[in-house]
Amino acid sequence: MGGIIYLRLKKNIEIKGNDIIHLNDIAYITGDSATINQIGKTFIYEITDSDKTISVIEGFTVVQQLIQLFPKIEIQLIGPTQSIINIKKTTKTPSLILVILIWLLLFIGASMAIMNFHYDVSMQEVQQKLHFLMTGEKTEYPLWIQVPYSLGLGVGMILFFNHLFKKRFNEEPSPLEIEMFKYQQDLDSYASYYQNTLTEQNNDTN
Incomplete structure (x- = not known):
């Protein structure tokens, strides 16, 4: 052969x-x-x-x-x-309570981040001024602007990440998938570097 x-x-x-x-x-x-x-x-x-x-x-x-x-x-x-x-490795199925707690933590954290951003840029005042410029009336809650804006924010996030639960809208990778790909590349590079370092140390010892 x-x-x-x-x-x-x-x-x-x-x-x-x-x-x-x-x-x-x-x-x-x-x-x-x-x-x-x-x-x-x-x-x-x-x-x-x-x-x-x-x-x-x-x-x-x-x-x-x-x-x-x-x-x-x-x-x-x-x-x-x-x-x-x-x-x-063989892992245990996570408990439902733990999953719910993590989901709540992420949900509250994301909500606070969005609300703090809108507070920093005075989004409500901007919407009030926009309402006044377009209608000539002053109101504290211009709902006809705020409601579509809130819905659009959610739809925009879904389109940005290109996922709705397990449904994918197109073949284009989402920014999260790209970042995960970069992270995996960095992890592989480090694993190779670490393995080579250990090999060199063992050779020097011998």
């Missing part, structure tokens, strides 16, 4: 609990079909309790392991140089 096998590591994968990782779990493999079937089942790593929530598998380590097991196969690594394993 010989030939060339091309590997492209998956940048992120998710594993539930302690599990054994094979090559086809962390990489896309192309080449001779018979060879792919054989090396795809190669043992790469076993998740243990010491891994906690994130583990990083270096592409160099994978290639080195495959060369030792299959010396007649030429391994070409393309794409990402490492695969980040997100380990999902």
Whole structure:
């Protein structure tokens, strides 16, 4: 058995609990079909309790392991140089009371933020002056402006985040999804940096 096998590591994968990782779990493999079937089942790593929530598998380590097991196969690594394993531990279902308390906390916090913003910019006075300019009358509560404004504020937030519960209006990512994507990238970069730092420290110690 010989030939060339091309590997492209998956940048992120998710594993539930302690599990054994094979090559086809962390990489896309192309080449001779018979060879792919054989090396795809190669043992790469076993998740243990010491891994906690994130583990990083270096592409160099994978290639080195495959060369030792299959010396007649030429391994070409393309794409990402490492695969980040997100380990999902078994978690308990959160209680309904806790969910309600968190929802109330977020709701009250968001409401206070909106009200404080409107108070800082004197929104009520602005609406009163707008009502006076358009009608020539003074009123403390120009409801014909305030009610549509309040409804529009809610609709605008829904359109801004591009979600209504589980319904999505279009394929364009929302600002929250973009920020979560950036956060995940930063987290992956830090996990790689941390893993490389530990490896260097272990090498220096040895």
